Amino acid sequence: MSAPDPAAALLRATIRRSVRRGLGGVWLRGPLPPAGAVLAPNHHTWWDGYVLGEVAWTMGAEFRVLMTGQQLARFPFLRRVGALGAAELRAAVRAARSGAWVVVFPEGAIFPAGPLHALHPGAGWLARRANVPLIPVALRVVLRGGQFPEAYVRCGRATEPTRLREALARELAVLDTELSASDPHSPLAGYLRVTGGRTSDAERLHLPGRLLARLTGDRP
Structure with missing residues (x-):
């Protein structure tokens, strides 16, 4: 059994704190793989990897994500929390076989929200090679009725x-x-809130505003 890595623990805590401070919450729906799997999500925001890492860590799953060599060269410390280079396929196969959720963005890059772009075959190849399920994952990080974006993750079969x-x-x-x-002021029905996030100023001011209105006699 390997010794705990304090640097990895600190980095993971920093990423999770970033999710809680930068988003209004993370919500999830759909069947989650009980063991090793390849997750194949669309890739339309900077937050996507962090969001899926948060879901995996909350659910107690080992997390790996394939990144381009250029990205990994810029942020090599992300290896400590599960990042692998896109060319490190043997390591990804081993991780999936050993029970990790391996995230592969088949679009290969971030694109504006909208229809899917062309998909690369790597996610399917990896799932077949590791003999694990290939899970399609729809992911949206959207600004709705609150002050901060909300992340919604929908896992398919x-x-x-x-x-x-x-x-x-x-x-x-x-x-x-x-x-x-949906009502933009309410979470999507049927989704489990995985992680809390920041509340809007309007929500924080709701109760004091009502009390002040009562004291001053103001009415909406």
Whole structure:
């Protein structure tokens, strides 16, 4: 058994604190893999890796995420919390086989929110090589009725590599429909709140504002 890594623990705590301070919360829906798996999400915001790491750590799962060599060269310390280079496929296969959730962004880069771009085959290849489920994951970090963005993660059922695009597009379309049809001041129905986040000034001022209105006789 390897000794605890204090630097890794500190970095993980820093990332998780960043999620709680920068977002209004993280919500999750869908079946989660009980053991090793390859998670294949869309990639439309800077927050995506942090959000999926937060979900994995909250659920007690080992977390790995493939990053480009350029990104990893800029942030090499992220290796301590599960980052692997995109070319480190053998290490990714070993991690998935040993029970980790390995995140592979099949679009290969961050794109503006919208329809899926072309998908690379790496996620499917990795899942097949490691003999673990391939999970399509729809992910949106959106500014709704509050002051801070909210992250919503929708996990689909395991799919075959040849059907990943279809499965991921379907989950993303459902999530976008749910967001567009929802009350922006309330979390999406049916989603589990994984992590709390920052509250808007309007929420914090609601009770004192009501008390002040009562004292002054003001009415809305």
